[in-house]
Amino acid sequence: MAMVPPSAPSHADQLRKLAEQIHSAVEASSNGETDNTNDIVRQCHTMQYRAESPEVFAARIRHQPLDLLALMIAVEGGMLHALAHRDDQETSAYKLAELTSRPKSHIVRTLRLLTAIGVCDEVGIRRYRANDKTLVLATKGQIGGLRVSSLPVCGITTKIEEYCSSLASASDGDAPPPSAYSYTFGKPMYEALRENPARRADFDDYMQGRKHEKNRKWFDVYPAMAQLATRNSGNDKRLDTSAMTIVDVGGSRGHDLESFVNAFDFKGRLVLQDLPETINPLLAEEGAEKRVFSAMPYDFFTPQPIKAATLYLLLACLHNWDDEASRKILQTLADAMDPQASRLLISAVLLPDFGADRRSAELDVQMWVLQQANHRTKRDMEDLVASAGLEVVKVWENGERESIIEVKVPLSRYEIHY
Secondary structure (H helix, E strand, O other), rough: OOOOOOOOHHHHHHHHHHHHHHHHHHHHHOOOOOOOOOOHHHHHHHHHHHOHHHHHHEEEEEHHHHHHHHHHHHHHOOOOHHHHOOOOOOOOOOHHHHHHHHOHHHHHHHHHHHOOOOOOOEEOEEEEEEOOOHHHOOOOOHHHHHHHHHHHHHHHHHHHHHHHHHOOOOOOOOOOOHHHHHHHHHHOOHHHHHOHHHHHHHHHHHHHHHHHHHOOOHHHOOHHHHHHHOOOOOOOOOOOOOOOEEEEEEEOOOOOHHHHHHHHOEEEEEEEOOOOOHHHHHHHHHHHHOOOOOOEEOOOOOOOOOOOOOEEEEEOOHHOOHHHHHHHHHHHHHHOOOOOOOEEEEEEEEOOOOOOOOHHHHHHHHHHHOOOOOOOOOHHHHHHHHHOOEEEEEEEOOOOOEEEEEEOOOOOHHHHOO
């Protein structure tokens, strides 16, 4: 008798199973089994994709750019700040129009969309209130990110058909194509930032904001003090950090070093390095001499001036550069490192070989179009490190967040062959 194959689960059964998975993820989070809500969000996204019809899905994707447009209208028009400054107070459209000098109709139409996507709350007819999303989006770091990262992508979309046509006509022997950003705006992103001080300030705000928002710092993922203790020389088991040096290469305004000192009793030397346009304003600030770190203008494509440091930090940097540029950055560090005394810590989101989550995939495409750069898989990162004459000691994995790749100079780099 022929076997009857089991029928595929119905659409309703698929949704019920997803609902059970969402419930399980919520329970795991509420019971303290995990502090990461990404699993809940991912399951909810999957539920949305499975629940909506293909036509509704297509319409939603088509209209998504309007979410960002409405948000930028609220940012540049002062609506977001006005709501955030009034915190938990209800505010009418009339009051917002008065505070922002914007037409009331603009307020109503903009906030109609923003309340629908959760940016703020609608608490009555033409009455609004800030929520936790409003307060975060109104910070300098988030606004800086919108201006230097999200808005350029909108500009790129207006040229994307033309850009893709130019790629289709390229031959294998041609020079590497420019980034979509360069094609659209006529120059690379970092060159544009150097020429526009206001946008450079936005970029620095964004970088500092990203470091503030991380739930786990680099020294949480990589147990810094414990690892330093294992390399402590001599018979004295007490960790003496006074002779140690930590260099944060491309460290923006130094938040990672400040967080480290606030967490641990570190007595050694801390050095912050970044481009002059970032470092010089820090040096000019009142009280600069009282900072926990010394600040040094430095371009990481040039020889590293600090030799044989205990730790070199390269945090959230390499995804901004293609392999050739990243290799040059790593080689300048390799030339400065001591095989015995030095370690390089690279922080990076490591893409899985299969089943990347939405945020990781979005970040990778963002780097592609903005800077012809990319996020990397674990294997990609290991190959890149090896190509620069370095060796991965260990990958301290951190799920979908930034992992730490611990790197050393192999002794073979200094072997003399006769």
